[in-house]
Amino acid sequence: MSQSPSSDWYSDFFSYLPNEFWRRAVPPEATQADIDFIERELDLAPESRILDVPCGSGRHTLGLAARGHRVTGIDLSHEAITHARRTAETSGLTADFVQADMRETPRDGSYDAIVCMGNSFGYLDYPDLRTFLEGLSSTVRSGGGLVVDFMATAESLLPGYGDDPRTMQTGDITAVVASRYDVTDSCQISDYTFSRGDEVFRAEARHHVYTSAQIGHLLTDAGFTDVRRFAGPEGEPYEFGSSRMLLTARRA
Incomplete structure (x- = not known):
């Protein structure tokens, strides 16, 4: 999805x-x-x-x-x-x-x-x-x-900002997130993939800065x-x- x-x-x-x-x-x-x-x-x-x-x-x-x-x-x-x-x-x-x-x-x-x-x-x-x-x-x-x-x-997010993907694990659920910064709208857009076995959920999130x-x-x-x-x-x-x-x- x-x-x-x-x-x-x-x-x-x-x-x-x-x-x-x-x-x-x-x-x-x-x-x-x-x-x-x-x-x-x-x-x-x-x-x-x-x-x-x-x-x-x-x-x-x-x-x-x-x-x-x-x-x-x-x-x-x-x-x-x-x-x-x-x-x-x-x-x-x-x-x-x-x-x-x-x-x-x-x-x-x-x-x-x-x-x-x-x-x-x-x-x-x-x-x-x-x-x-x-x-x-x-x-x-x-x-x-x-x-x-x-x-x-902005004072928290932008110092040392990087867009390398991160992988996080809690039990049998894995989350992979890759973020990019939109300078036009001043927001962070994050691509998420959550997975557990064959179950996968993909979505993008937007956090205004x-x-x-x-x-x-x-x-x-x-x-x-x-x-x-x-x-x-x-x-x-x-x-x-x-x-x-x-x-x-x-x-x-």
Whole structure:
């Protein structure tokens, strides 16, 4: 199966093989470190109402629910949402999962916090990202918090950028990825091949690249303030060349 890297490439990408690969690839302790960061940096009160968007297979949604928070996860992938609901049931956890586009958030200002994890921030081009953030601003209450996890910030991606193919293995699933940089649209296009025995899934993914300053301006324009940047869940400062940016902000 193959898709062109259109603006909505993610609508077909996240089927079983890619989802299962990433479910296996991230160790539980990494998720717990993220949850610690979210609770600490947003100073979450007990039983906070949190939106996880997009939530993927629900690892952060369920991790926050296990801490006693009231969490809703939104994701477009039917396979991911089905897996998340099944995991919640077998784990005895309470969380709501909604299959929807990440831009379709409830704009009722009822959430205490929003988390956007897993490098999904770059799925959207500039106009759609602006719309997404404006929606988040209407979804979270005044003074509520936001966490963004992004690895395709220009300051992270471009230093030492290379396009050599990489091979990754998790159990019996192999992923081969070859990336190229589109200077016209400022985005990284990645050719993925996931395989397990005779089962093969091929697709292209597009991650738009934004500078740290652009992201800050977009958040400010959308009504957020107190923007802070970290290089990881331990709270280390984000610097040029850091491989990951964890950003926090508050709804003004």
